[in-house]
Amino acid sequence: MIGRMASDLDTAAETRLRREGQRYTRGRRALVATLSTAATPLAIGELTAEVPQSSAYRNLAVLEQAGVVRRVITDGDSARFELAEDLTGHHHHLICSSCGRVQDVEVPPSLERDIDRALDRLARKAAFASVHHRLDLIGTCRDCAAAGR
Amino acid sequence: MIGRMASDLDTAAETRLRREGQRYTRGRRALVATLSTAATPLAIGELTAEVPQSSAYRNLAVLEQAGVVRRVITDGDSARFELAEDLTGHHHHLICSSCGRVQDVEVPPSLERDIDRALDRLARKAAFASVHHRLDLIGTCRDCAAAGR
DNA sequence: CTTCCTGCAAAAGTTTTGCATTAAC
DNA sequence: GTTAATGCAAAACTTTTGCAGGAAG
Numbered sequence: 131m132i133g134r135m136a137s138d139l140d141t142a143a144e145t146r147l148r149r150e151g152q153r154y155t156r157g158r159r160a161l162v163a164t165l166s167t168a169a170t171p172l173a174i175g176e177l178t179a180e181v182p183q184s185s186a187y188r189n190l191a192v193l194e195q196a197g198v199v200r201r202v203i204t205d206g207d208s209a210r211f212e213l214a215e216d217l218t219g220h221h222h223h224l225i226c227s228s229c230g231r232v233q234d235v236e237v238p239p240s241l242e243r244d245i246d247r248a249l250d251r252l253a254r255k256a257a258f259a260s261v262h263h264r265l266d267l268i269g270t271c272r273d274c275a276a277a278g279r
Numbered sequence: 280m281i282g283r284m285a286s287d288l289d290t291a292a293e294t295r296l297r298r299e300g301q302r303y304t305r306g307r308r309a310l311v312a313t314l315s316t317a318a319t320p321l322a323i324g325e326l327t328a329e330v331p332q333s334s335a336y337r338n339l340a341v342l343e344q345a346g347v348v349r350r351v352i353t354d355g356d357s358a359r360f361e362l363a364e365d366l367t368g369h370h371h372h373l374i375c376s377s378c379g380r381v382q383d384v385e386v387p388p389s390l391e392r393d394i395d396r397a398l399d400r401l402a403r404k405a406a407f408a409s410v411h412h413r414l415d416l417i418g419t420c421r422d423c424a425a426a427g428r
Numbered sequence: 429c430t431t432c433c434t435g436c437a438a439a440a441g442t443t444t445t446g447c448a449t450t451a452a453c
Numbered sequence: 454g455t456t457a458a459t460g461c462a463a464a465a466c467t468t469t470t471g472c473a474g475g476a477a478g
Contacts, residue, residue: 152457153457156458183460185459204352241394249386265414267413269407302477304476304477332468340469356443
């Protein structure tokens, strides 16, 4: 999954959009391209070089609906976005509660399995149809720690 | 931890506020009391019966700073708040991506231990000073599933 | 009494929406 | 050519801030 070539990514994105009756337009291509080169989830402000703000919001909503993009919830003020996990690989986040920086990390497959098993059990008990889990670390990043924040 | 008596909770809250040079006022007591009776994290709108909106935001920020309250990040539009975990016990959330409802759940202690161990290792590698983790299930709650959402 | 908190109203910031124009198919 | 997406500007909403009056210590 990781390292997927740009053309593969475009094909996948286009397929998913078409399934929803949506077009894979220039602006949407630009958003997907930018997200695919980013090592961390991007805030709206980091995507408005490509596309005006209102179009960014609208297109990210469409891309999320089509399963191409995922909205990441952080402690910061504005939303962040990344490519869907089945396009980039399942991962987690180190979220700096001081500066809002988000860094991707992966955890050992054996732990993922244990987590999934335990959560499936919980979800079943609560009659909750689980779609996915979210496991993040909240703390202080290297830079903020060095700056005494 | 769970089932902590109201007076214990008040004492703990007051101690933590005092440590920050803050007072435990009527409005802050009301917020803590309301949060302590809630089974799920509450949105600002659910706290404005007690206290005007601007005071709610200000006081929740103070209470968070003092370690009495925790801001919970959900997929919804507005922030939600709950009592700090060391006052109520460590737990996780079932978040309904359709209606925004949040339900508390606990996972087996053995899994918590495994998660903590693995995350400590990751954090150390990334020079990230971890404070706590956040593990949530995103999916569809019983009611939304029944309603076909 | 002095300091900090409150509550109103206004401001700042984020996200959504209406509408005429432009691009996609 | 027809339908849907774009980009601007305005609106809606969430959160923060200024300040006069009131409560806490």
